[in-house]
Amino acid sequence: MAGVRTRRSAGRPSQRVLTQENITAAALEVITSRGYEGFTMSSLAARLQVAPSALYNHASSKAEVLRWIQDHLMAEVDTACFAELDWPDAVRTWARSYREVFARHTPLIAVIAVLQVSGAPRTLAMYEAVTEGFLRAGWNQARIIPAIVALESFIFGSAFDAVAPTDIFDTGSLASESPLFTAAVAAAPGRESGKAAEQAFETGLDALIHGFAGTPSGN
Amino acid sequence: MAGVRTRRSAGRPSQRVLTQENITAAALEVITSRGYEGFTMSSLAARLQVAPSALYNHASSKAEVLRWIQDHLMAEVDTACFAELDWPDAVRTWARSYREVFARHTPLIAVIAVLQVSGAPRTLAMYEAVTEGFLRAGWNQARIIPAIVALESFIFGSAFDAVAPTDIFDTGSLASESPLFTAAVAAAPGRESGKAAEQAFETGLDALIHGFAGTPSGN
């Protein structure tokens, strides 16, 4: 064919604006400042200073952008702990950071639960690191996935709980119809200090970790 | 003032159509047949044979209708088990039915997590029955709520997992970059039989139940 031509302005690399990374970063900025209700294709486009329709040259749908965000956030989950701590403490550290990241992004949980790992490299890297940690702790290969999935289910559910109003258990005018529950709520630790969700999370996490350890045939 | 008048046609009780119960039942019919994507104020109104705007004389918003549905479904969760079985089996039965009900209604989980029990009588009744079951089993009052919340978090997360595609863990072209995870997935029980989610749920439920039992100061 004809001689190779330099494309674009030859000098500095042409600065593409609508890359996956840029769109994801802009999306996170919108979500941080205006929440998920304020995160629309319009608000995302505005932040990138393009027309909404321009986004569709790079993402097939809003759902795809959400998947990019999800995978991006997965890199923030601490997995280094598995190389530094023993299994119970490593799981605790991993689970806490996992919950913390997604408590701020609960609308993504419905996305994650359905997401194919093959399209989410950082999510896959997270699973690989956790699996490695379990194996190093002597876990039987066949029991690892159910344990991770169970922990993950607990983490996702706890993420919702973490951002729930603190007064959801106030029985109000129906207190007399639920005396036992009302009393239990009043007696629960972390009440009024706003740490009830943390208490429940740590309680469940402890139970899962001890429960896995004390399971019939060991780990 | 003037003499009391009988209102409406005096004979048979005027059959009100847009009651909370009727709206809730119609909403569930729409959701069952067309899913949550197909559940709109328009589709709900169509099933009730009224204009969409008529709904707003009875419900303040779509979110309120969702809260009605959530509370309605809570009555389907099995709590009778606490009067019939010992604590571990009762918790297992309760948790299984709770997960089963909401696996078909995962979009409601975001609603539940934020819902005030004072506005949800059946939800409150469920908590009361569970609390009673824990007390009867000898649980310390102060430890009940964190345990219930932890179990609930696990149940909600597992509900998402229950309806996830079975192939989410297929690593595809990235298998070589995640050899340990890929091998663990291949070795996991329930694979190909489509029962992986059930395996993970039962594994986690067992761990939680045993973990609670084996917790420092007993229950």
Next chain:
DNA sequence: ACCTGAACACCGTTCAAGT
């Protein structure tokens, strides 16, 4: 008291037309 129909202020997405 409660319904209808029109309207409002949005959504996500598509697509012809441009460069």
Next chain:
DNA sequence: ACCTGAACACCGTTCAAGT
């Protein structure tokens, strides 16, 4: 190759007008 602007087919919700 990638952007714009207009348009489409929806949403949930409001409200004046009716009965």
